[in-house]
Amino acid sequence: MTAKAKYQDVLDLGEALKIQNGDVSEENGVLKVKGTAKTQYDKNQLWDKIKAIGGDNPTDIMANISVEDTSVFHRHTVKSGDTLGKIAKQYYGDASKYQAIFKANTDILKNPDVIYPDQELVIPNL
Known part of the structure; x- marks a missing residue:
């Protein structure tokens, strides 16, 4: 082979x-x-x-x-059923790191419990 x-x-x-x-x-x-x-x-x-x-x-x-883009870890487009905890688990392996995602996206998020499909979230470098 x-x-x-x-x-x-x-x-x-x-x-x-x-x-x-x-x-x-x-x-x-x-x-x-x-x-x-x-x-x-x-x-x-x-x-x-x-x-x-x-x-x-x-x-x-x-x-x-x-x-190409070292300013962020990734950019995530929210899908139906996503939560910040679920997204944090996917990228960091730890749901409790959702606060880092929330803080990086306060320009579009006002509450960590409210996200909507098709929002593009910055997943910050930790």
């Missing part, structure tokens, strides 16, 4: 995340991946997928992923 075939799920995720300036090559059994993610969260998703396939320190892939 080629390294490209082994890491095809990473390449597919890169397409789904709309990684910009992407470049993929394979040399001597090592897959070289380069591109720019919109946010740190997107970059983390790619690394999580790489580690899920190749382990914590894979030797058959080299990834150089930069981040």
Whole structure:
């Protein structure tokens, strides 16, 4: 199996995340991946997928992923059923960090218990 075939799920995720300036090559059994993610969260998703396939320190892939917008961790569009706690759990792994999201969005949110579908929330770097 080629390294490209082994890491095809990473390449597919890169397409789904709309990684910009992407470049993929394979040399001597090592897959070289380069591109720019919109946010740190997107970059983390790619690394999580790489580690899920190749382990914590894979030797058959080299990834150089930069981040376009380092001012935020991510931007989230609210969906029906979302709460700030649920969103905090998704991005930080801890629902109690919802206050950080609320504070970063006080320009559009007046109450942490009231959010609406289609609002775009800043998910701040912690």
